[in-house]
Amino acid sequence: MHYVIIGGGIAGTTAAEELRKLDPDSEITLISEEYHALYSRVLLPHYIKGKIPRERVFLKKSGGAGSGSAGESWYEEQKIEWLTGEIVLRVDTKNKFVELLSGREVEYDKLLIASGVEVKLMEQDLPGLSYLRTLDDADHLVELLRALPKDAKVGIYGGGFIASEYLNIFHEANLQTTIAYRGSHMWSRGLSKEAGELIKNQLVQSGIVVLENAKEIEFLGDKKIEAFLTNGQTHPCDLMGLGVGVAPHFSFLKDSGIEVNQGIIANQFLETNVQDIFVAGDVAEYFDERYGRHLHVASWMNAQMQGRCVAKNMFGEKVSFDLVSSYAMDIVGIDVIFIGDVSRSDADETKMIGSVNDGGVTEFFIRKNQIVGAILVGRNGDRKAVTELIRQKATGAEVEALLV
């Protein structure tokens, strides 16, 4: 049996590790566009802030120079053929092989697509602009931060997870920071007005300048960024962090017959519509039985657990993927936690506990009278109880009881 995996992130690598345990004599090929051994994207901000040394972000031994450690690599130990710096250009589902940029064709019996998401880039490019997805991006940001002049001013464009990482990184470095986002508040499509106000208050209290409804932006500068222009105002800036979104990485599936929507469509077993082809991690749009609909979740735990589950299914078991996923962060001192299915447009109704005056709100998302998700801002203490309610498929009435 030859298992081929596209993507050496946490989903792909976990699947490879599990497959090796389940099927010791199989052939496993892991194709990775990046050159580094598996590292934690979650730890990148800690490395950038100088809280941990660079080598601590690695989760597997590379055995090579540069990334990780010397000696035999984890991949060799596990007898996994690890193709680094290789890009899959095409999947031929009829003849069961993938074509690589190098020209090589790799045949598979079972294929896993775990290609993650790619960062949306701005049209303009200028030195001093920073993106944050990969270890190479993190190295670049460390260099930019080191080169900043005294009394530097920094900017952020975006209002989601990556913008929040930049807020924390710049705040911790005591940099004069201005954030501009397109919406009326952070995560404007997902968060309530109250939650948005709480976060904004925290940013302003922390000395961060907030520019809302910044639909367009222009970067100004000759050899490097010197300022940005939005809503008719120019803001000086020596470094700009960009977090304007990500898109699932599946352009190489064109004409493959594999069904895609926002992500690659899969059932509850993480099987695509094409036999012997599976999907896991940020790129998957899988059917979640708990919520009765397809979900596209981008979080570390989700990707890792899907890697484990999909390996079992590739081996021949039939295991539904089931996880109440969550994504928690602290943005310059206020907790923001997303749990479960928090799509506002798919919810029948929402209910809220707390208020701006209380310093925190928890908003529940209810569909077909079942609690499917919640967003907590400034109310970390609710996390355990709320996760349990979602896990137990509690009803809207049970939330009503909490409200009185």
Ligand SMILES: Cc1cc2nc3c(=O)[nH]c(=O)nc-3n(C[C@H](O)[C@H](O)[C@H](O)COP(=O)(O)OP(=O)(O)OC[C@H]3O[C@@H](n4cnc5c(N)ncnc54)[C@H](O)[C@@H]3O)c2cc1C
């Ligand atoms: C800075 C940062 C902080 C984060 N913090 C958190 C956090 O606190 N909590 C949390 O839950 N999540 C966090 N996340 C999100 C989390 O890291 C991701 O959800 C997770 O890493 C997704 O893993 P994955 O394996 O699905 O995809 P990825 O890690 O994106 O891996 C996919 C790999 O596939 C490769 N690839 C793509 N296309 C091809 C191709 N055609 N050929 C070959 N290789 C290809 C890519 O280069 C990539 O290396 C953070 C992310 C970032 C960037």
